[in-house]
Amino acid sequence: MFTYLLRRLFVMVPTLLVISFLVFAIIQAPPGDYLSTYMAELQSQGEAVDQAKIDFLRHQYGLDRSFLEQYAVWVGNLVQGDLGYSFEYGMPVNQVVGDRLLLTIVVSVATIIFIWVVSFPIGIYSAVRQYSVGDYTLTFLGFLGLATPSFLLALVLLYFANVKFGISIGGLMDPSYADAPWSWGKARSVLAHLWVPVIVIGTSGTAGMIRRLRANLLDELQKQYVVTGRAKGLSPIRLLWKYPLRMALNPFISDIGSMLPEVVSGAVIVSVVLSLPTTGPMLLDALRSQDMYLAGSFLMFLALLTVVGMFLSDVALAVLDPRIRLGGGVSK
Numbered sequence: 001m002f003t004y005l006l007r008r009l010f011v012m013v014p015t016l017l018v019i020s021f022l023v024f025a026i027i028q029a030p031p032g033d034y035l036s037t038y039m040a041e042l043q044s045q046g047e048a049v050d051q052a053k054i055d056f057l058r059h060q061y062g063l064d065r066s067f068l069e070q071y072a073v074w075v076g077n078l079v080q081g082d083l084g085y086s087f088e089y090g091m092p093v094n095q096v097v098g099d100r101l102l103l104t105i106v107v108s109v110a111t112i113i114f115i116w117v118v119s120f121p122i123g124i125y126s127a128v129r130q131y132s133v134g135d136y137t138l139t140f141l142g143f144l145g146l147a148t149p150s151f152l153l154a155l156v157l158l159y160f161a162n163v164k165f166g167i168s169i170g171g172l173m174d175p176s177y178a179d180a181p182w183s184w185g186k187a188r189s190v191l192a193h194l195w196v197p198v199i200v201i202g203t204s205g206t207a208g209m210i211r212r213l214r215a216n217l218l219d220e221l222q223k224q225y226v227v228t229g230r231a232k233g234l235s236p237i238r239l240l241w242k243y244p245l246r247m248a249l250n251p252f253i254s255d256i257g258s259m260l261p262e263v264v265s266g267a268v269i270v271s272v273v274l275s276l277p278t279t280g281p282m283l284l285d286a287l288r289s290q291d292m293y294l295a296g297s298f299l300m301f302l303a304l305l306t307v308v309g310m311f312l313s314d315v316a317l318a319v320l321d322p323r324i325r326l327g328g329g330v331s332k
Contacts, residue, residue, distance in 0.1 A: 008314065012307050019303040020078070024071045027292045027299070033063050034087040034290045061085060074293070078300065084293025088286070093297050097279065099182075101301070103172055103190070104278040110194055111202040112259055116252065119206045123213030124245065130218065138210070145207030154200045154273040169196045170275040178277070200270055205259065213248060220244035246320065253320060256313040261302045 035054050058064050062073060077084060083093035126135045161169045173189040180186060220226065221244050229239045268280035279298055286295035 083297040086294040088291045114202040119209035126214045127217035142207040151269040216248040
């Protein structure tokens, strides 16, 4: 296991390096840069453009260098913890991101916990009580959750909360805490507002997880070792928890690698609708304004979540499922 962990950790480094090159190529692909977009906005408003100042800024931030030179400087700064400079906000990316990254992590972790807590018992019940009234009802609700767009559910909740109860459920905290430093009151305000985005973002993921767990568990319950265990007189609960359920948990574990970035990137529209101070809306604005270092930092954050999530899921699967081999080759 130790050798396997070291091998996977060493693979993560070149993987992130390749991803960083692709990310930088993507954010550099559109013609022009942030200064070109800024000049176009000034000209559309009828304002004069100081070309000398634009050339000075382009030289100061290295935008007049070649692609490989800009990439080398960007990667070198990333390794040192410097995410670059945000042209749109006029300050380093580290300061721009600030609490948004922390709030994004809080929402993502809470959503994943919600998905697991809700889908785990429902998936087991649907598989054990196959074709029952409860199974049909939960299956219908699952399909309904898969078919409902997250942003539409957010709009419906906002409407009913405002019309029926006269309250606003947008945002992640009370407006009085928006620019205030972190305190116990601000943390409680975040927890009080957290349930709405967690339900909205986690609904589709919960429905999908229920379907996959139900299908996997049904497949395991029909295998020969389960029939043998029943014939030997094992109690249904012990037989379910010790063998089939353990094997059916693979989708829970394997989805860690994809669930982390999907929760962050898939919540962009929901964050805009609910006015959430997370990284989603800022990433969208950075891509539209060609704020390359800010957009690149967010994309690398998603890539890091993917790589780390895949590493954690592979290790957990190797521990959970003895059928998974840690090394290649065929044993005799």
